[in-house]
Amino acid sequence: MKAYVLESFGLENLKLQSIADPTSPNKGEVLIQFKNCSINYRDTLVIAGKYDPRFPLPMVPLSDGAGIILEVGEDVTDFKVGDSVITAFAPEWRDGIPRREEFRSTLGGPLDGTLREFGIFSAKSIVKSPSNLSLAQSSSLPCAALTAWSALMEANPILPGQTVLVQGTGGVSLFALQIAKKLGAKVICTSSSPEKFEKAKNLGADFIISTKEFPEWSKEARKITDKRGVDHIIEIGGMNTLSQSIAASSSFGTISLIGVLGGNSMDANLLPVVMNQIRMQGIVVGSVRALDRMCRAIEVWDLKPVLEPLLYWKDAIGVLKEFPKGKHFGKVVMEIN
Template sequence: MKAWLLNDFGLDNLVLGEAPTPQPKAGELLVKVGAVSLNYRDKAIVDGIYEPHLVPKPLIPVSDAAGTVVAIGDGVTRFKAGDRVNSHLYSRWLDGAPGPDESLYSFGSPLPGGLAEYMIIHEQSAVRAPDAMSDEEAATLPIAALTAWYSLVDFGQLQPGQSVLVQGTGGVSIFTIQIAAALGARVIATSSRDDNLEAVKKLGASDVVNYRVTPQWEQEVLRLTGGKGVDLLLDVAGGNGVNQSIAATKAGGRIAQIGFLTGQETQLNLMPLIFRQTTLRGIAVAPRSSFDRMNVFLNDKKIRPVIDHVYTFEEAREAYQHLARGPFGKVVIKVS
């Protein structure tokens, strides 16, 4: 089969080649990949800054895929040939709390990912793709949508009328705005671009803040919330900006730490964290059970993914370059 192979770190070392077409073993599905979507994790893996010790070489990258089951292994009962399915990043995290080693069983590293004509997904890990979505749309769900859903619903326990702040206009952030608005929450969004801020208003954001114009954006968030702060904040930036996130969150509020765009380390000021009694929780996607519940919600609320651009299979490198520039929504690669 045709496959993109990461032979070493660096985008120049991601090359289109061939790999053996995998065969499903007991309990496994052979999926003809229709489309994949890129996340910051995929870029970080190629760049060599995301658990590089776990990355096999060569590697078929990219965790998030949607496609059609074309063959099944012995004993498979959850799916049949012809069913459309999604991959699920943490292939063994099915329900409940995460185990200590979920990252060892992740698609796109160290397990082979979806940037190939075919991939293997265990039937227990696979998720039925929404009928109303194309493969290109469904491929955006496994990390971006599910991280937003888990942060808002499972961790954040967001209720109608509560407030949530989301940073930026990447894939997770756009889904957060759409889902939070559908849950009846007040959404405050930050970005460095006014055109993106105008666009997110149409997706459900109630208030917007340009953090380049207003570097002390947490003060503006406090003003917008009458000095209280938001009930829930999704931090995609990381770095020392976590201190601003704490200041922008209400006393007893919650922060879902889901990204590290500005740095993997932070100099945390503990006193505000302690005195405001803030819950700071690292979020690494979610179990499959949450994915199943989310897809029902997305269907019910008729939420459609926002896709910035769809690239051809041969344009995978260009897709990575687009991701590095900062898309509005998701970057997708059509495989077949």
């Protein structure tokens, strides 16, 4: 079969190669033919060796994939040949509170990822893709959508009528925007890119705050919420945004710490966190069962992920080079072969 293999760190060392075909699935396993994969910011860091230079190489990158089941092993009852499925970021983290190694064993580093034609997986580690979505749309879900879902639904569920603030218009934030709207929340979206304001509004954002025009955007967020503050903030920037998030949060509000695009260490005044009883929660994607719960909700809501026009895996190197420039709106998806 064909796969992109990272022999040593650096995008220049990622090569499309012929590697050994998969064997037949063992008991409890399935053979998947990947049809689509999608890119996350993490993938570019992994490839560059900046995420964890101790990841074993050679490795097949990318964490998100969707495909068709070609063969099922003995004792597999939940899936049949021909089913459309998606893989989970952390295949061993089945539900609840995982052991450390269960949420550290993840696709696209240290485990082989989805930029390949076929893969064998435990049937317990995969999920039926939502019936309302194509495989291309489904391949956008495992990391970004589940991260947004875990923040807003699994860790500390939001309620209808509450206010959610999403930072930027990347994959995680747009899924958080869409999920929050389905749950009946009001959504504030901050963005540095005026060309994306209208698109975010069309997706349901009730308010847009330009971070270029209002670097201290917490003041605008407080005005929008009649000084109450925001109930739940999707924190993507880290170092350059967390102080604003703390200032924008309501009493008893939640800040989900998801990304550190602006850096990961900082000085901050923590007194408002204590005095306003703000809950700060780190989020790392989510479990297989949470992925399944989310997919079933996506079906009921008929939620459609926002995708850039479909790209092809023969162009994967160029696509991965372009991705960190952040020009995309929503998820970047490739068709495999």
